[in-house]
Structure formats: structure tokens, C-alpha cells
Amino acid sequence: xxxxxxxxxxxxxxxxxxxxxxxxxxxxxxxxxxxxxxxxxxxxxxxxxxxxxxxxxxxxxxxxxxxxxxxxxxxxxxxxxxxxxxxxxxxxxxxxxxxxxxxxxxxxxxxxxxxxxxxxxxxxxxxxxxxxxxxxxxxxxxxxxxxxxxxxxxxxxxxxxxxxxxxxxxxxxxxxxxxxxxxxxxxxxxxxxxxxxxxxxxxxxxxxxxxxxxxxxxxxxxxxxxxxxxxxxxxxxxxxxxxxxxxxxxxxxxxxxxxxxxxxxxxxxxxxxxxxxxxxxxxxxxxxxxxxxxxxxxxxxxxxxxxxxxxxxxxxxxxxxxxxxxx
Numbered sequence: 001x002x003x004x005x006x007x008x009x010x011x012x013x014x015x016x017x018x019x020x021x022x023x024x025x026x027x028x029x030x031x032x033x034x035x036x037x038x039x040x041x042x043x044x045x046x047x048x049x050x051x052x053x054x055x056x057x058x059x060x061x062x063x064x065x066x067x068x069x070x071x072x073x074x075x076x077x078x079x080x081x082x083x084x085x086x087x088x089x090x091x092x093x094x095x096x097x098x099x100x101x102x103x104x105x106x107x108x109x110x111x112x113x114x115x116x117x118x119x120x121x122x123x124x125x126x127x128x129x130x131x132x133x134x135x136x137x138x139x140x141x142x143x144x145x146x147x148x149x150x151x152x153x154x155x156x157x158x159x160x161x162x163x164x165x166x167x168x169x170x171x172x173x174x175x176x177x178x179x180x181x182x183x184x185x186x187x188x189x190x191x192x193x194x195x196x197x198x199x200x201x202x203x204x205x206x207x208x209x210x211x212x213x214x215x216x217x218x219x220x221x222x223x224x225x226x227x228x229x230x231x232x233x234x235x236x237x238x239x240x241x242x243x244x245x246x247x248x249x250x251x252x253x254x255x256x257x258x259x260x261x262x263x264x265x266x267x268x269x270x271x272x273x274x275x276x277x278x279x280x281x282x283x284x285x286x287x288x289x290x291x292x293x294x295x296x297x298x299x300x301x302x303x304x305x306x307x308x309x310x311x312x313x314x315x316x317x318x319x320x321x322x323x324x325x326x327x
Contacts, residue, residue: 001044002290004272006195007168009117009147011075013265013290015047016040016283017199017276021062022055024223028278037066039280041073045287049274051079051121052106064111071112078106079151081121092323094124096135103139119149119171123325129161137165154327155184162192169195176260176306177203178315184327189270201264201273208257209242227316234313244305254292261289263302
């Protein structure tokens with residue numbers, strides 16, 4: 001597996017998003033999840049991403065339990081800042097007085113004494129970013145955390161945070177299907193030497209071709225059923241783009257998912273996508289994308305096909321969009 005650099009942190013060029021093993025995309029087979037985690041490290045997909053809110057702690061516990069004797073083989077990233085009650089009510093908490101407590105909870109669940117990359121999951125609208133990052137910086141000083149990250153922040157917020165303590169990586173949704181970071185955040189990352197970690201780099205699977213209609217996303221517990229891009233005419237329009245994308249993948253003799261990941265990797269060696277999966281088959285398929293080289297003509301064709309104006313529907317419902325810190 002090739003490696004990319006997020007600031008001073010070296011990671012596998014393709015990582016593994018672990019959220020789906022605990023929530024959001026239907027039920028998961030526990031044994032297959034365990035096999036997937038071990039197989040990831042076996043093939044060099046050693047950049048693992050989780051969060052304290054995934055499965056209300058289940059996801060961190062899963063990684064800690066399954067990989068506790070392989071801690072030295074991975075770069076482990078987790079996040080705090082999104083809160084969720086057992087009945088599903090969601091909130092955001094970046095208050096500096098609670099940062100250390102959240103970190104200690106994650107350390108215990110992950111069965112480790114240090115977190116490699118610790119993100120603020122969402123900007124708390126009532127807490128200055130300087131205060132939250134200041135508290136996170138104290139975790140670095142204490143040896144609890146090695147590097148700091150932010151998720152779904154604007155370029156302006158990123159600059160303010162980086163002035164308090166070096167930010168190693170920004171994590172945001174980015175794919176051929178979601179081009180939002182390209183206008184503001186990515187240029188600042190390049191300027192300041194900050195890494196960028198795209199989550200949902202396969203468009204929540206729509207770019208892979210495994211979704212052919214609404215019937216493929218209505219499983220119990222599948223969050224996509226409530227997203228505007230996956231509904232009605234929006235979905236039909238977006239699927240037409242994926243059908244055209246299939247022809248490009250066929251020409252390269254690779255899967256659509258591999259082509260989508262290769263496009264992201266071609267944007268710079270400071271980028272390390274974390275496609276999520278809970279199955280060994282798709283993990284291995286995703287990993288092979290690191291060896292797919294694209295020409296300028298191919299990159300241009302994909303840029304044009306998935307131009308932002310061609311995508312139908314918002315990423316989230318209005319309430320969800322309000323949680324994003326945007327330029």
C-alpha cells in the first residue's frame with residue numbers, strides 16, 4: 001500500500017472508515033466486521049477512522065477489542081463533538097471543559113494509551129474554535145493525543161484553529177459526487193501543509209453502482225433513505241450520471257469504486273480517503289485503487305461529468321446542513 005502524508009503524519013493512501021460496522025447503513029455481520037478489520041491491517045490499509053458517537057461507543061469498543069494486540073500496526077483516528085442520546089437526539093459539544101473527559105472515554109474504549117489523530121467532529125457554534133483547539137492541544141502536551149484534526153470546517157475556521165495549534169488534517173465529505181471542499185478548504189490545506197481526509201469518497205456507495213434505485217437503500221437503519229440526494233427525481237438524475245461513469249470504468253477495466261478513489265488520490269498526495277465498508281470483498285477492492293493511475297484526459301472527463309451543477313439534491317436535510325461550518 002502506498003502512503004500519503006497528512007502534515008507530519010504518514011498514513012496509508014487508502015484508509016478504512018469504520019462507522020458502518022456500528023450504524024447508519026443497515027445491520028452488520030459482527031464476524032465479517034472482525035475479518036474486515038484484521039484484513040485491513042494485513043494488506044496495509046492501516047489508517048482506521050472511528051468516532052465516539054458511532055454506535056454510541058460501540059465502534060470504538062469494536063476496534064479496541066478486535067485489534068488490541070495489533071495497535072502498533074495502525075494509525076488510529078477518532079473524533080468527538082457530536083453527542084447523541086439513546087433516543088437519537090443529536091447535539092454538538094465542543095466545550096473545552098469536556099474535551100479531556102471525552103478523550104479519556106475514547107482511550108478506554110479503544111484500549112490504547114494514545115490516539116494518533118483526534119478530530120473535533122463538528123464545530124460548536126457557541127464555543128470559539130480557539131477554546132476547543134486549545135483544550136485539544138493540552139491533550140497533545142499530556143501525551144494522550146499525537147495530532148489534531150477538524151471535521152467539516154470552513155477555511156476561515158481552519159486558519160483560526162491552525163494559529164492556536166498545528167492542525168494535521170481536515171476531514172470532510174469529498175468525492176466526485178460532493179465537490180464542496182474544492183473552492184475554499186482544499187486551497188488552504190495546500191497552503192498550510194495540512195492533510196485532507198475525504199469521508200464518503202464513494203458517494204455513500206452510489207458511485208460504485210451497487211445502488212440502482214430507492215429499493216436498495218430502504219433497509220432498516222440506513223441513513224441514506226432520509227437524504228435528499230437519494231430521493232425521488234434527485235436519485236433518478238444522480239443514477240444517470242453513475243451509468244455514464246460506468247462506461248469510463250469499463251474502458252479502464254476497473255470498478256467504478258476504484259475509479260472514483262483514483263480520482264481523489266490524483267488530487268494530491270496530501271489526500272487520504274477513508275472509504276467505509278464492513279466486508280472484506282469491498283475492502284480489497286478499494287485498496288486496489290491505490291495502484292490505478294489516471295491520465296489528464298480521464299480526470300477532465302470525470303470532472304465534467306460530475307460538475308457540481310449536475311448533482312441533484314442537498315447532502316443532508318436543512319437541519320443537517322446547519323451543522324456544517326461552511327465558507
